Amino acid sequence: MIAARILIVEDDRIVARDIQNQVSRMGHVVVGLSTSGEEAVRLAVHHQPDLVLMDIRLDGEMDGIEAARRIREAQRIPVVFLTAYANDEVVQRASRTEPFGYLLKPLEEPQMRTVIQMALYKQASDAKLRMSERRYAATLASIRDGVILCDRDGRVDFMNRVAEAMTGWTAAEAAGRPLTSVFVALDEETQEPQEDFSALVRRSGAHAPPERLSRLLPRGDTAAGRAGEDGTGGPGIAVEERCSAIIDDRGEVAGSVLVFSDLTQRRRVAEALRTAQADLAHAGRLTMMGELAAAVAHEVNQPLMAIVTNAGTCLQHLSHPEPDLGKTRAVAERIVRDAQRAGDVVRSIHALARRTPADPGWVDVNALIVETLALVRAELRRARITVETDLQAAPPWVHGDRVQLQQLILNLVMNAIEAMAAPDLPLRRLCVVTTSGDGGLAVRVEDSGSGLADTDPEVLFRALYTTKPDGLGMGLSISRSIVELHGGRLTASPGTQGGSVFEVVLPVAQGET
DSSP: OOOEEEEOOEEEEEEEHHHHHHHTTTTTTEEEEEEBHHHHOOOOOOOOSSSSESSSSSSSOOOOOOOOHHHHHHHHOOOOESSOOOHHHHHHHTTTTTOEEEESSSHHHHHHHHHHHHHHHHHHHHHHHHHHHHHHHHHHHSSEEEEEETTTTTTEEEHHEEEEEEHHHOOOHTTTTTTHHHSSSTTTTTOOOOHHHHHHHHHHGGGGEEEEEEEETTTOOOOSSOOTTSSSSSSEEEEEEEEEEEOTTTTTTEEEEEEEEEOOHHHHHHHHHHHHHHHHHHHHHHHHHHHHHHHHHHHHHHHHHHHHHHHHHHHHHHHHHOOOHHHHHHHHHHHHHHHHHHHHHHHHHHHHHHHHOEEEEEEEEHHHHHHHHHHHHHHHHHOOEEEEEEEEEEEEEEEEEEEHHHHHHHHHHHHHHTTTOOOSSOOOEEEEEEEETTTTTEEEEEEEEOOOOTTOOOGGGGGTOSTTTTTTHHHHHHHHHHHHTTOOOOEEEOOBSSSEEEEEEEETTTTTT
């Protein structure tokens, strides 16, 4: 049994003493007796009892119901009403104070014992629930994601501070409003209004998508096409939404919780990382070229100097009135040997630069294309390029180095993106197609850029040839080297409707994995 400190409010002193005796026999402590509502409120503040036994009809201006209301509002102390009669109006008024029970006079001790114990248990349970709610609210308030809770009708029940800041609504303003009026989101790709995610989750349950990318519009903003706050050109800010259904004890959906995070900083970091990686790769290519040039200069210098020296000696011999042809021949033979040695050095360094596949295996080219397009999704979106793919349903497998083949596809896709960089270009379309036949797999990358004009396509594959102010002229050259290393071929041609087409043909083997 729970022992409690109890305040008794009863205007009949004889009845009050009788209740005090019964309560004391139960093991509880009576902290005070009151005959009026005004005094009951003061004693409750002073003694902070665990329970108040409150007569409804009291002397004075304040009846028991009003006194109970004030006590509950100020101290959250549970109240059990005592009454000899109760009509519907009185019961209705009393119920608004959230009483913990009713005791009908004359009071019987077993009934009183039961009602008091149930009230104390309920108070303890409510206290645990309130503490749990405080912990829950503090936890939601401390996380960095926005959180919105909705009821079963899709109306806002709760918002944390991050959600308030991101939507422009305060929790008080949003309470009871439909989520669609507080969280207004557009599809990030199409810029069309998104379906209310909480409604989708409530309707689909476990079959709803686990997350989606959207653009959250600020409060009152419905204009599309305005530059976004994250600098990506779309309206609003990019967010990642996650939504889950709230299931009640009967297994039915009682509401939903929407969690959304701002992707602005994450994307800025990712963009900075990509830029740093590109700069590092650029520096690496320059370093590799410098090392290659230094190696060529160092290794070829000696045979070239020998050639120059022997050529001078040969000329001296030939300048004599009667040259010694035997000595002259020997010197000329040394010149030939030194020239051959210089050529061997160049071919050796060239073979080192064109390494064989480091980790050969069977590669699914379709999957590689999809993965590569995902890697450059930000560049495609920033350049407003539409991507079309036509990948054959049952692709053959190419035997080769996966990293080198991905670098090949990446070079061709980035080359197409750069070809469509002109600001006045009416159409920006990238098309990637795979086909097979005659024992080979063809990958065709077509863009709608400025095209090849009168340029000889073969010139594009020359090392250090570039039409870009900041280009090295190595991308297509390296791409052709990779293709030839895998036994294939790489060609360039004008597109049928402008632009250019680069086609890779690689040998394949069916059914290998």
